[in-house]
Ligand SMILES: Nc1ncnc2c1ncn2[C@@H]1O[C@H](COP(=O)(O)OP(=O)(O)OP(=O)(O)O)[C@@H](O)[C@H]1O
């Protein structure tokens with residue numbers, strides 16, 4: 001075969017104007033790539049990328065710094081443990097123990113509902129995904145949920161949970177009308193905020209598991225179910241945790257659903273034990289900050305700053321958790337951390 | 344030594360098949376198509392030079408008129424082959440000739456590919472493999488892949504996974520340990536990992552990972568072991584370890600190995616099958632196929648390797 005091909009004449013080496021030609025470097029220097037050899041547009045682009053990165057860092061640090069100064073100025077430990085009081089005088093309006101508990105409670109409920117549904121959906125899409133049209137419908141369904149503004153979700157939830165069959169989730173008025181606002185109903189709607197994030201993280205993790213790993217499992221005579229349970233889910237554990245932590249951050253930071261579906265009240269409903277609290281209304285740090293900001297009715301700016309700072313700490317803490325989980329998960333599996341990229 | 348000329352000849356079919364759909368004429372050789380199994384001939388004198396081994400055992404698997412299609416494309420054409428206990432069958436042939444496809448059909452892994460369709464019969468101990476429950480079949484006919492693919496868990500769990508019956512209660516670590524150790528020993532890996540069985544498998548070297556995969560496949564208690572280019576990602580030393588292992592394992596198993604390394608096929612293969620574009624061109628005892636190939640196509644492919 002090779003003999004039947006015409007002999008190739010070698011091309012002369014490619015010369016590009018302005019490009020340094022071969023040969024030893026002029027000065028004795030470590031042979032690192034030098035930006036001075038780049039084209040002008042590349043150099044400008046390089047500078048812009050640096051500038052953009054620095055700008056983002058500066059904005060982030062600015063927000064955190066401002067909130068830290070303001071927050072630390074007004075934050076007192078007693079605020080975390082005392083109940084809020086409705087009082088126009090800031091010295092008498094108490095702390096934000098109830099909103100803090102509300103944030104934690106709502107986040108836990110939301111993520112507890114979202115995670116199993118999101119993981120199950122992602123597993124189905126990636127591992128089964130048939131019929132294809134159904135997979136596509138589910139995929140766009142989740143995209144729609146992800147793209148729906150939270151206030152719209154909140155309104156929809158209110159209409160939905162005021163239906164009679166959901167009466168057990170909140171409470172009924174004497175005439176039988178369902179109130180529709182409670183930790184349970186707000187948590188159910190909050191799960192929709194977190195669901196797309198857990199779903200996306202899980203799906204991405206599953207898609208990153210090479211096909212030959214699955215085949216290795218099938219090749220050992222394992223069923224699909226066993227493969228999912230014993231190989232795939234453990235492999236994507238850290239992805240699920242990452243998605244869940246991100247989702248929790250989103251829930252903790254959401255306001256619209258709290259205002260519409262939780263009542264955004266100052267205090268939790270103390271009646272009826274834990275289930276009573278779940279069926280009752282309440283507020284979170286976000287609604288507390290809103291109420292006490294100059295825009296709200298409480299107008300206690302100092303409390304708002306203190307609560308906002310706590311909220312920020314929670315969300316930043318969750319973000320660090322995301323990072324730590326991803327790293328630890330990768331290490332435990334022996335995967336090089338660098339492959340995950342920076343986040 | 345291999346001269347340049349000979350190397351070119353040997354490489355030729357590979358370049359051909361990878362370059363597309365054009366049917367590759369290597370010097371217009373016609374090979375009798377069916378039956379594709381060359382009848383075995385009286386034992387060659389050279390065969391006695393091979394390392395001693397017991398007489399070939401009974402036929403465990405029989406491939407009869409097997410064709411595999413991916414959509415309209417016929418990847419394996421009317422192949423018939425015996426797979427015997429106690430010997431190694433080496434599959435050789437240029438890239439894309441259907442070796443992997445043939446191997447994966449033997450434990451019905453091709454069924455995972457939606458477009459794949461099979462014709463012909465494969466039996467395991469006289470039973471059609473379609474009549475054997477697929478998970479049971481795959482435990483009896485287990486597979487080692489080209490790319491080392493341990494699960495992202497500990498060394499111990501990798502092997503234990505193969506032992507655990509699915510669905511039912513998980514046996515404890517204590518119960519499993521002797522079996523795990525045994526499988527690791529058979530795969531020649533135990534001494535290197537004994538100090539820390541909870542070490543993440545993905546942190547092992549490539550050669551160790553591949554031996555772990557072999558241990559995992561052995562732990563399932565297979566009767567037939569399929570190996571798809573098990574050494575292609577490994578250095579010569581790990582390759583030698585695995586080849587020794589194969590020669591040891593063939594006492595108790597039937598082994599089918601796909602390899603691009605003709606020397607390796609010669610070293611470990613008791614019988615060698617040469618495939619070309621989905622056809623089985625020649626099937627013969629290793630020495631015979633390499634020193635005295637009957638089909639010219641085989642001669643072109645193996646030509647100059649030994650001699
Ligand atoms: N999943 C698939 N879908 C469609 N065609 C496939 C698929 N897998 C393999 N083929 C085709 O079937 C033919 C045989 O492939 P196979 O992987 O069995 O070759 P091979 O002999 O193992 O090659 P190599 O030596 O490169 O591993 C090839 O032409 C390939 O393009």
Ligand SMILES: [Mg+2]
Pocket residue numbers: 442443444571
């Ligand atoms: Mg192959």
